[in-house]
Amino acid sequence: MSDNTEKVTGIGGIFFRVRDPAQMSAWYREQLGVCAEHGHADFIWREHDRPAEVGHTAWALFPADTDYFGPTRPAFMLNYRVANLDRMVAQLRQNGVTVEKVEDYDYGRFAWITDPEGNRIELWEPKGA
Numbered sequence: 001m002s003d004n005t006e007k008v009t010g011i012g013g014i015f016f017r018v019r020d021p022a023q024m025s026a027w028y029r030e031q032l033g034v035c036a037e038h039g040h041a042d043f044i045w046r047e048h049d050r051p052a053e054v055g056h057t058a059w060a061l062f063p064a065d066t067d068y069f070g071p072t073r074p075a076f077m078l079n080y081r082v083a084n085l086d087r088m089v090a091q092l093r094q095n096g097v098t099v100e101k102v103e104d105y106d107y108g109r110f111a112w113i114t115d116p117e118g119n120r121i122e123l124w125e126p127k128g129a
Helices: 021-032 085-094
Strands: 008-018 040-046 054-063 076-082 101-105 108-114 120-126
Touching: 008 120, 021 054, 085 108, 085 120
Parallel strands: 008 054, 076 120
Antiparallel strands: 008 076, 040 054, 101 108, 108 120
């Protein structure tokens, strides 16, 4: 891999399907101290090389019937942070990977792809990255 190749810069989030999001949210809060609001928690950390920069890793429970993870219905979906989503998307397309969609939000830009075994992957360029 060359220095010009776009790379994942870290884990942006971990999302998984559960049958009862409210019950599981309570279990994770009571047993592991994950203080999730409406099934979502945000773990705050700092960049090693840029300690003034605050980072976030999302943790979220989704209903078992969600389509958010793609059509293959895996139990988990990983969100990977990237530094430049446009370059990453162009690189993936050049390598024959189908980019399902790209969306912009107040907190960053996202793209979705599926690996060869049907696992959906979410790519995230944080706002201001």
